[in-house]
Structure formats: C-alpha cells, structure tokens
Amino acid sequence: MGKIKVRAFGMIAEKLPSNELELENIANTDQLLGYLYQQYPALKHTKFSIAVNRKQVHGNELILPESEVALLPPFSGG
Amino acid sequence: MMERKPKNIFVEGPITPIKIGNSIENHSKKTGIGGHSIFLGQVRADVKEEGTVKGIEYTCYEEMALEKAFEIREDVFAKYPLTCMHIYHSLGYIKAGEICLFVFTSSKHRKAAIDACEELVERIKKEVPIWGKEIIGEEKAVWKENK
Numbered sequence: 201m202g203k204i205k206v207r208a209f210g211m212i213a214e215k216l217p218s219n220e221l222e223l224e225n226i227a228n229t230d231q232l233l234g235y236l237y238q239q240y241p242a243l244k245h246t247k248f249s250i251a252v253n254r255k256q257v258h259g260n261e262l263i264l265p266e267s268e269v270a271l272l273p274p275f276s277g278g
Numbered sequence: 279m280m281e282r283k284p285k286n287i288f289v290e291g292p293i294t295p296i297k298i299g300n301s302i303e304n305h306s307k308k309t310g311i312g313g314h315s316i317f318l319g320q321v322r323a324d325v326k327e328e329g330t331v332k333g334i335e336y337t338c339y340e341e342m343a344l345e346k347a348f349e350i351r352e353d354v355f356a357k358y359p360l361t362c363m364h365i366y367h368s369l370g371y372i373k374a375g376e377i378c379l380f381v382f383t384s385s386k387h388r389k390a391a392i393d394a395c396e397e398l399v400e401r402i403k404k405e406v407p408i409w410g411k412e413i414i415g416e417e418k419a420v421w422k423e424n425k
C-alpha cells in the first residue's frame with residue numbers, strides 16, 4: 201500500500217511531533233484516527249475534522265495512496 | 279465570459295487603510311456601480327483569564343483555503359447581481375486594533391452589495407481553513423474560537 205501525507209494545522213500541529221507526517225498502511229479515515237489516537241493520545245481531547253485531498257469528509261472515508269490528509273481544528277478566521 | 283480562477287486572498291501582515299482606500303478608488307471608473315458594501319474585521323484586545331490579547335497570529339491551509347474561497351466566491355456571484363467582489367485576509371501577526379479581514383462588494387443597487395458582503399463574511403469565518411492564535415504575553419497564547 202502506498203504512502204499518505206498527513207498535515208496538521210492550528211492547535212493539532214502543536215500536539216504532534218511535526219506538522220507533517222508520512223504514513224503507510226492506512227486505507228481509510230477510521231484507521232487513521234485509530235493510529236493517531238494510539239500514537240498521540242493528546243489528540244483525543246481536541247476537536248478536529250479531516251480533509252482528504254482538500255475536501256472535508258464526514259464519516260469513514262477511503263484514503264487512496266498518495267493522498268494528502270489534513271487534520272483541521274475548528275476554523276477561526278476573520 | 280472569461281472563466282474565473284482562484285485568486286490569492288491572503289496578505290502577509292495587516293490590511294492597511296491605504297490599501298482599503300486605494301481599493302475604493304480603483305472602482306471610480308466603474309460608473310455602473312451605485313453602492314459598495316465593506317466589512318472590515320479588526321483584531322480585538324479581549325481580556326481573558328490568561329491576560330489581555332495583544333494580537334493574533336494567523337495561519338491557514340493555503341491550498342484548501344483558496345479552493346474554498348473560490349467556491350464561496352462563485353456561489354455568491356451566482357446568487358447576487360454584483361459588479362465586483364474582493365476578499366483579503368491577513369496571515370502572520372496582526373496587532374490588536376489592526377485590520378485582518380477586508381470584504382468588499384459592489385453592485386448597481388445597495389441591497390445586493392450589502393447582502394452579498396454579509397454572506398461572504400459569514401461563510402469565510404465558517405468554511406475557510408484559517409486559524410487565529412491569540413497572543414497574550416511573551417509566553418501565553420490561546421487558540422481563537424469563532425462565535
């Protein structure tokens with residue numbers, strides 16, 4: 201299975217060792233969340249949504265190899 | 279009609295009154311316009327438990343933000359009879375009292391400009407991946423939340 205790129209923003213980026221991770225063997229967003237919560241338990245207490253290739257997803261979504269997945273805390277522009 | 283492409287809405291640092299003034303002046307030759315509506319977002323020095331907010335550090339997910347801003351722009355253009363629309367949002371550190379968001383709509387008659395401007399501001403705050411970190415002192419910061 202190919203690699204995916206995970207980018208973290210805002211307060212999520214502060215809870216990860218880097219604001220960009222490269223992961224393998226992740227087929228969908230549920231798997232990704234499982235992995236992230238296990239590796240970085242601090243994320244469990246932080247609200248965020250997920251975008252796959254720059255589109256926000258709701259529910260479990262497939263992640264194709266080479267995708268860019270983003271972890272997005274609530275927006276606060278303006 | 280020319281196909282519209284995503285424009286960069288981001289400005290590094292505050293949006294200056296000069297930029298806003300120039301932007302208004304740039305419309306003086308478009309004499310079909312009868313009304314402009316402008317929204318200016320200003321950084322507020324909120325008093326929090328941790329102290330008083332000195333400024334906000336803005337970051338974004340640029341690729342997605344520009345796609346989203348383009349989508350919002352197209353929707354609003356389709357919904358209202360506008361002549362012009364401009365959106366600028368700051369990135370980086372903006373001090374309290376400075377302008378961080380500038381939304382500018384123009385139309386033949388006021389109503390479309392006013393309604394479109396309001397809709398744009400609401401959608402930008404809700405849908406565009408931008409984050410503000412409120413800087414309180416040398417060491418303290420709180421992530422901004424939109425109400």
